[in-house]
């Protein structure tokens with residue numbers, strides 16, 4: 001049996017105050033109510049960078065500059081598998097709006113502990129802490 005496999009571009013969006021943008025997935029849907037780093041499915045013919053820029057515009061209505069890749073994570077959930085390609089991004093323009101989620105918030109690395117993320121995100125959060133704190 002092979003699980004469906006989703007390829008996702010994920011953005012760690014930094015602002016000038018060293019905060020990161022997170023969003024709360026819509027209640028009811030898959031992983032509803034969990035917080036995540038914004039992003040979505042890579043479409044055919046699209047690079048990860050293009051996917052991230054497009055998704056962030058569609059989901060949050062802001063402009064970003066997509067920077068270096070932080071990491072790629074393969075994770076298997078009970079119903080599907082995901083490959084998350086995570087890039088550092090910089091917020092350049094616009095006020096984030098919850099266009100396709102329930103809420104958006106700027107948080108510090110420390111504050112991430114107060115939010116519940118999907119299982120695969122532990123690796124992302126650990127990597128961010130290692131980078132920032134050496």
Ligand SMILES: Nc1nc2c([nH]c(=O)n2[C@H]2C[C@H](O)[C@@H](COP(=O)(O)OP(=O)(O)OP(=O)(O)O)O2)c(=O)[nH]1
Pocket residue numbers: 006008009010030031035036037038039040041082084118119120121
């Ligand atoms: N954007 C994002 N997705 C994440 C993170 N962590 C994590 O496991 N995921 C998973 C949850 C989703 O299955 C998938 C994100 O894709 P999506 O939000 O566009 O897809 P979806 O759940 O709407 O899936 P579908 O119903 O359209 O098939 O990746 C994260 O930090 N950010």
Ligand SMILES: [Mg+2]
Pocket residue numbers: 038039040041
């Ligand atoms: Mg999405």
